Amino acid sequence: MKKIKDCLFCGGIGELRDEGDWRTIWVQCKQCDAEGGYVDRHDGATEDGAIDKWNNRVEKEIINDIQYLLNMYEAYIDDMGGEAWKDEMFIKFATKYGFTKENLHKGLEELHC
Numbered sequence: 001m002k003k004i005k006d007c008l009f010c011g012g013i014g015e016l017r018d019e020g021d022w023r024t025i026w027v028q029c030k031q032c033d034a035e036g037g038y039v040d041r042h043d044g045a046t047e048d049g050a051i052d053k054w055n056n057r058v059e060k061e062i063i064n065d066i067q068y069l070l071n072m073y074e075a076y077i078d079d080m081g082g083e084a085w086k087d088e089m090f091i092k093f094a095t096k097y098g099f100t101k102e103n104l105h106k107g108l109e110e111l112h113c
Protein backbone atom coordinates (compact mmCIF):
# COMPACT_ATOMS: atom_id res chain seq x y z
CA MET A 1 0.00 0.00 0.00
CA LYS A 2 1.19 3.53 -0.79
CA LYS A 3 2.21 5.99 1.89
CA ILE A 4 -0.55 8.43 2.90
CA LYS A 5 0.61 12.03 3.11
CA ASP A 6 -0.18 14.22 6.10
CA CYS A 7 -3.33 16.31 5.97
CA LEU A 8 -2.81 19.54 4.08
CA PHE A 9 -5.13 21.48 6.38
CA CYS A 10 -3.95 20.44 9.81
CA GLY A 11 -0.94 18.13 9.36
CA GLY A 12 -2.95 15.26 10.87
CA ILE A 13 -2.78 11.61 9.86
CA GLY A 14 -4.89 10.42 6.93
CA GLU A 15 -6.43 6.95 7.08
CA LEU A 16 -8.48 4.80 4.74
CA ARG A 17 -12.23 4.77 5.32
CA ASP A 18 -15.12 2.89 3.76
CA GLU A 19 -18.90 2.77 4.03
CA GLY A 20 -18.82 -0.48 5.97
CA ASP A 21 -18.64 -2.72 2.94
CA TRP A 22 -15.27 -1.66 1.52
CA ARG A 23 -16.94 -0.82 -1.74
CA THR A 24 -16.50 2.95 -1.70
CA ILE A 25 -13.20 3.92 -0.12
CA TRP A 26 -11.43 7.19 0.55
CA VAL A 27 -8.80 8.74 2.77
CA GLN A 28 -9.94 10.95 5.63
CA CYS A 29 -7.97 12.98 8.18
CA LYS A 30 -8.29 11.55 11.70
CA GLN A 31 -7.95 15.00 13.18
CA CYS A 32 -10.03 17.42 11.08
CA ASP A 33 -12.10 15.00 8.90
CA ALA A 34 -10.88 16.48 5.59
CA GLU A 35 -11.50 13.97 2.79
CA GLY A 36 -9.76 12.92 -0.39
CA GLY A 37 -11.70 11.75 -3.45
CA TYR A 38 -13.90 8.66 -3.35
CA VAL A 39 -13.13 5.55 -5.39
CA ASP A 40 -15.33 2.52 -5.99
CA ARG A 41 -14.05 -1.04 -5.86
CA HIS A 42 -16.75 -2.09 -8.33
CA ASP A 43 -14.94 0.12 -10.86
CA GLY A 44 -11.72 -1.76 -10.16
CA ALA A 45 -10.38 0.85 -7.73
CA THR A 46 -7.95 -0.12 -4.97
CA GLU A 47 -6.65 1.38 -1.71
CA ASP A 48 -3.80 2.88 -3.73
CA GLY A 49 -6.34 4.66 -5.94
CA ALA A 50 -7.94 6.30 -2.91
CA ILE A 51 -4.52 7.20 -1.53
CA ASP A 52 -3.52 8.74 -4.89
CA LYS A 53 -6.60 10.95 -4.79
CA TRP A 54 -5.72 12.16 -1.31
CA ASN A 55 -2.01 12.64 -2.04
CA ASN A 56 -2.67 14.45 -5.34
CA ARG A 57 -4.99 16.81 -3.55
CA VAL A 58 -2.22 17.64 -1.09
CA GLU A 59 0.26 18.27 -3.91
CA LYS A 60 -2.18 20.33 -5.94
CA GLU A 61 -3.02 22.54 -2.96
CA ILE A 62 0.65 23.11 -2.19
CA ILE A 63 1.37 24.05 -5.82
CA ASN A 64 -1.57 26.50 -5.77
CA ASP A 65 -0.34 28.05 -2.53
CA ILE A 66 3.22 28.42 -3.78
CA GLN A 67 2.00 29.92 -7.05
CA TYR A 68 -0.02 32.42 -5.06
CA LEU A 69 2.98 33.33 -2.93
CA LEU A 70 5.16 33.76 -6.02
CA ASN A 71 2.59 36.00 -7.70
CA MET A 72 2.15 38.08 -4.58
CA TYR A 73 5.87 38.31 -4.07
CA GLU A 74 6.43 39.49 -7.63
CA ALA A 75 3.77 42.13 -7.15
CA TYR A 76 5.46 43.03 -3.90
CA ILE A 77 8.81 43.51 -5.62
CA ASP A 78 7.30 45.38 -8.58
CA ASP A 79 5.02 47.94 -7.09
CA MET A 80 3.46 47.04 -3.81
CA GLY A 81 6.29 47.99 -1.51
CA GLY A 82 5.52 46.37 1.82
CA GLU A 83 1.86 45.83 0.98
CA ALA A 84 2.08 42.05 0.58
CA TRP A 85 2.65 41.73 4.29
CA LYS A 86 -0.60 43.55 4.98
CA ASP A 87 -2.59 41.03 2.95
CA GLU A 88 -4.32 38.42 5.13
CA MET A 89 -4.17 35.62 2.55
CA PHE A 90 -0.53 36.27 1.84
CA ILE A 91 0.34 36.18 5.53
CA LYS A 92 -1.72 33.00 5.99
CA PHE A 93 0.10 31.11 3.23
CA ALA A 94 3.52 32.50 4.11
CA THR A 95 3.02 31.42 7.74
CA LYS A 96 1.78 27.99 6.66
CA TYR A 97 5.09 27.34 4.88
CA GLY A 98 7.23 28.97 7.55
CA PHE A 99 8.12 32.11 5.58
CA THR A 100 8.90 35.43 7.23
CA LYS A 101 9.81 38.82 5.77
CA GLU A 102 13.44 37.82 6.22
CA ASN A 103 13.46 34.36 4.66
CA LEU A 104 10.68 34.60 2.07
CA HIS A 105 12.94 35.67 -0.78
CA LYS A 106 15.35 32.82 -0.15
CA GLY A 107 12.54 30.31 0.35
CA LEU A 108 10.81 31.20 -2.89
CA GLU A 109 14.06 31.01 -4.87
CA GLU A 110 14.53 27.46 -3.60
CA LEU A 111 10.98 26.46 -4.47
CA HIS A 112 11.18 28.03 -7.90
CA CYS A 113 13.88 25.66 -9.14
Ligand SMILES: [Zn+2]
Pocket (backbone or CB within 6 Å): 007, 008, 009, 010, 011, 012, 029, 030, 031, 032, 033, 034
Ligand atom coordinates in the same frame (compact mmCIF):
# COMPACT_ATOMS: atom_id res chain seq x y z
ZN1 LIG B 1 -6.64 17.38 8.87
